Amino acid sequence: MFKNANTSGPGLALTKAHKLSFAGAAAVGTVALAFSLVPAQAQTSPPTGTVSAAPVAFSQDSAKNVKASVADQVTDAKKKAADAAAKKRVADAAKKVADERAKKAAASRAAQRAKLKAAAVKSYSNNLDGWIREALDIMKKHKIPGTYHGLHKNIMRESSGNPRAINNWDINAQNGVPSIGLLQVIKPTFDAYHVAGTAWSQYDPVANLTAAANYAADRYGSIDNVNSAY
Template identity: 80%
Template sequence: MPKNANVLRNRLALTKTHKLSFAGVAAVGAASLALSLVPAQAQTSAKTVSAAPVAFSQSATQAAKASVTDQAADADKKAAAAAAKKKAEQERAKKEAASRSAQRAKIAKAAAKTYPDNLDGWIREALDIMKKHKIPGTYHGLHKNIMRESSGNPKAINDWDINAINGVPSIGLLQVIKPTFDAYHVPGTAKSQYDPVANLTAAANYAADRYGSIDNVNSAY
C-alpha cells in the first residue's frame, strides 16, 4: 500500500474517532444537564407539595376554631333561651298561684254568709249552726216557741217563776236557765244566755235531747 494511502486512512480513522468522542461527550453532557435539571424540578415540586399541607393545616385549624366558636355561641343561645323559658314558667306559675288565691278569697268571701241582726236573721243563723252540728229543728219550730217564750226579745228574763226563786232565772229568746245553757252550749257560739244565736242553739240542742226536736215542743219545757 502506498504511504499516502496509509496517511489518508489514519486521518479518516482519527476523524471518525473524534466524531465518536464528541458524540459521547455531547451525550454525557446532555445526561448531566438532564440530571442537573431533574433535582431542581423535583425540589420545586417537593416545595410545592410540602407547602400544601401547611396551608391545609392552617385552614383546618381556623375552621376548627370557628366551629368551636359557633358551638359556644349556640350553647350560650340555648342556655339563654332555657333560662328565659324557666323564668317565664316561674312568672306564669306565680301569676296562676296569685289568681287561684284571689279566686279562693272570692269564694271564701261569697261563702261567708251574712245574716241580718233581727229575729229572722238569728233564726236562720241558728238553723245553719244546728245543721252543721246535726241538731234537728225547723224555722217554724224555733219561731213558734220564741213567740210563746219571749215574744222575740233576746233580753227577756223571767223573774217570778220557780227558777227565778231558785236563783237561776230563765233568760233570752227561748228562756233558758244557766245550768241548761252551759250543759247544751253549742261550740262556736257566744257563751252568753243573752246572745240570741247562742240561746237558740243551746235550747234547740236541749229540746232535741229531751223531746227529739224543738219542733215537738208546744209548751213550757
C-alpha cells in the same frame, strides 16, 4: 553489560505509542478498581442528603395540618358554646315569661276565690228572723234537728222574741239560776249544750237558740216536739 552495547536499538526502546498504551491501561485499571471498592447498596440507594430531606419536609407539612385541624376544632367548640349560650338565654327568657304568666294567673284565681268566698258568706239580718235562720244553718251543720216553725213558736211563748228577757220569779230564779234569752235557758243547761262556734253568752240570740235546740233534741227528739215549758 558490554560497554559498547547499543541501548537505543529497536528491540529495547519503548515507542511513544507503547507509553500511551501502558498509560491507558493503567487508567482503566484504576477506574475498575475504584468501582469494585464501592459497596453494592451505595449503587442503589439515594445520597444521604436526599433521604433525610423528605422526612423533614413531611413533618413540617403534618405540623401545619395538625395546627389547622386544632384551630378548626377550637372554632367549632366556640361556635357550639355560643349557640348553646344563645339557646339557654332564649329558654331562660321563655321560662321567665311563663313563670310571670303563671303567677298572674294564680293571683287572678286567688282573687276570684276570695270574691266567691266573700259572696258565699251568708249574711243575716239582725232581728228575730235573721237569728232563727242563722241558728238553723248552724243546727244543720251540727246535725241538730229543728225547723223555723218549731223555733219560732217556742220563742214567742218563752220570751216574745226579746233576747234580753229574764225570769226572776220561777223556781230556777229562786235557785239562783234564772232563765234567760229567747228560749229562756238556764246557765247549767246553756253550758252543757253550748254549740261550738257560737258566743258563750245566754243573751246572744243565736247561741241561746242553738243551745236550747240542742238540749230539746237530746230530751225530746227536736225543738219541734216542745209545746210548753221544758
